[in-house]
Amino acid sequence: MEKKELRRMMREKKRAMTKEEIERQSAILAERLFAHPAYKEAKSIFAYLSYNQEVRTMPILERALRDGKRVAVPKIFGEEMKFLWLDDLTAIAPGAFHIPEPIADGPEAEDETALVLMPGLAFDPQGRRCGYGGGFYDKFLAAHRQHPTLALCYDFQLLPELKTDAHDLPVDYVIAAGGEDEGQ
Numbered sequence: 105m106e107k108k109e110l111r112r113m114m115r116e117k118k119r120a121m122t123k124e125e126i127e128r129q130s131a132i133l134a135e136r137l138f139a140h141p142a143y144k145e146a147k148s149i150f151a152y153l154s155y156n157q158e159v160r161t162m163p164i165l166e167r168a169l170r171d172g173k174r175v176a177v178p179k180i181f182g183e184e185m186k187f188l189w190l191d192d193l194t195a196i197a198p199g200a201f202h203i204p205e206p207i208a209d210g211p212e213a214e215d216e217t218a219l220v221l222m223p224g225l226a227f228d229p230q231g232r233r234c235g236y237g238g239g240f241y242d243k244f245l246a247a248h249r250q251h252p253t254l255a256l257c258y259d260f261q262l263l264p265e266l267k268t269d270a271h272d273l274p275v276d277y278v279i280a281a282g283g284e285d286e287g288q
Contacts (some may be wrong), residue, residue, distance in 0.1 A: 110234055110266075114225040115117040117260050118157035129281040130160035133256040136279045137164060137221075142252050148174040148218035150187045150251070153196060153204035158223060159256045165193055176213030178240070179205040185240035201238075214249060222255040222275050231255075231274035232266040245273045252276050 105113075137143050149168045153163045164176050169191075176187040180200035188206045190196070199205035222241060226234040233255060235241060245251060253275040262280040 105267075107234055107237075108197075111225050111237065114234075114261060118225075118258075120158050121258070126157055126272045127160065127253070128274065129258055130163070130256075133159050133279060133283050134164050134167070137168065137254070137256060140254070140277065140279065142219050142254055142277055146217070146219035146252070148176060148213065148215040149221065150176045150178075150213065150215075150218045151221040152223045153177050155203045155210075159248055159258070161221065162193065164221070169193070174213070174215065176215075176276075177206060178244075181209075181242065185244050187218075189213050216250045218251060220245070220251045220253045221266060222253050224257070224261070225258050226261050226263055226266060227255050227275070228263050228266040229278065230265075231278060232268045233274060234266055234268070235271065235272075235273055239271070242271055242273050246271075254279065258283070 112181050133192075143149075146235075149165070151161045151165055152158070168175050175190050177190050177196075178185045188208065189211050190206050195207050196204045197207050222233060224233040224235045245253065254277040255275045256279050259280050259282045262278065268274075
């Protein structure tokens with residue numbers, strides 16, 4: 105299946121989810137994340153701020169701060185995405201593409217070992233992912249290869265196999281709401 109068709113299909117499936125389904129599956133995924141060794145070992149979490157029907161990350165960020173971890177979220181500067189430290193989780197507003205991002209333009213997060221939570225539309229057990237098409241995360245990770253990466257996804261987003269391009273970087277771990285953790 106072509107990426108364009110896959111993205112359309114996944115967006116439709118996500119739009120069909122109820123608010124209750126999103127909240128319930130997000131809570132399951134958060135608990136699985138908190139039990140994962142990659143989360144336990146991380147001193148910092150770089151995570152997207154959820155938008156539309158994405159897995160909810162705000163409860164994850166709140167818990168990470170309570171667990172003594174530093175939290176950073178992305179902000180788009182032209183063609184570049186940077187992660188900025190975010191100590192006040194209310195200091196956000198719609199930004200590029202109407203996606204929530206920090207109001208401030210800094211400070212830029214510096215922790216090359218931070219666990220990066222990856223957004224996406226589809227994943228497979230080998231960690232291949234189909235993102236939204238902007239390439240921001242692939243560009244960021246190509247320049248910062250040390251980061252462990254983890255994707256949280258709804259069951260329908262985990263496919264048996266995905267075809268990806270050479271520039272599409274896989275994630276280290278995939279956690280689905282109903283399945284077992286997958287990892288490379």
